[in-house]
Amino acid sequence: MKKLTLSILAILFVFSLSLVSCGGEEETKDDTNTEQNTKVEDENAEGDATVADYSAGKDVYVKTCQVCHQENGEGNEAFPTLKDKACNINTVVNGVDGTAMVSFKDQLTNQEISDVANYINHTWGNNFADVTVDDVAASAK
Numbered sequence: 542m543k544k545l546t547l548s549i550l551a552i553l554f555v556f557s558l559s560l561v562s563c564g565g566e567e568e569t570k571d572d573t574n575t576e577q578n579t580k581v582e583d584e585n586a587e588g589d590a591t592v593a594d595y596s597a598g599k600d601v602y603v604k605t606c607q608v609c610h611q612e613n614g615e616g617n618e619a620f621p622t623l624k625d626k627a628c629n630i631n632t633v634v635n636g637v638d639g640t641a642m643v644s645f646k647d648q649l650t651n652q653e654i655s656d657v658a659n660y661i662n663h664t665w666g667n668n669f670a671d672v673t674v675d676d677v678a679a680s681a682k
């Protein structure tokens with residue numbers, strides 16, 4: 542009788558061990574899945590950026606605009622942020638009298654201005670309409 546009780550206990554013990562280890566495995570699997578899902582999303586985000594190529598506009602931005610509007614587009618006390626608003630083509634082409642924002646129509650080609658506008662419109666979380674070379678030409682005063 543004692544032996545039977547012991548073996549039942551032993552079986553229960555082994556059974557509960559296997560339950561615990563199953564649970565553990567499942568948790569590990571879940572973690573891996575979450576990580577994989579996150580990675581896939583990241584890859585997609587990067588993928589989107591490569592599909593549309595804004596590198597020409599980025600070059601213009603880094604050389605011509607970044608000194609004031611900063612690398613992260615957020616500007617500072619003196620220069621406005623370019624985040625969360627569509628790039629104002631009229632401002633870039635004609636400048637704003639009496640401010641540090643000069644007219645760029647003689648410094649940059651219409652192609653360069655549309656490139657930089659599209660870079661701004663699709664960077665730092667911005668997602669605004671594409672700007673064509675014709676849009677730029679049309680806004681020159």
Ligand code: HEC
Nearest residue numbers: 605606609619620621628629632633637640641642645657
């Ligand atoms: C010397 C500093 C300086 C440089 C360089 C400069 N900006 Fe500006 N930018 C300003 C200032 C100052 C303003 C705010 C003008 C005003 O008071 O309306 C401004 C405003 C703007 C705005 C309007 C922002 C809004 O609030 O709608 C845009 C768009 C912009 N700049 C884009 C550019 C682009 C593109 C370049 C590069 C080709 C550039 N800026 C280069 C100083 C600068």
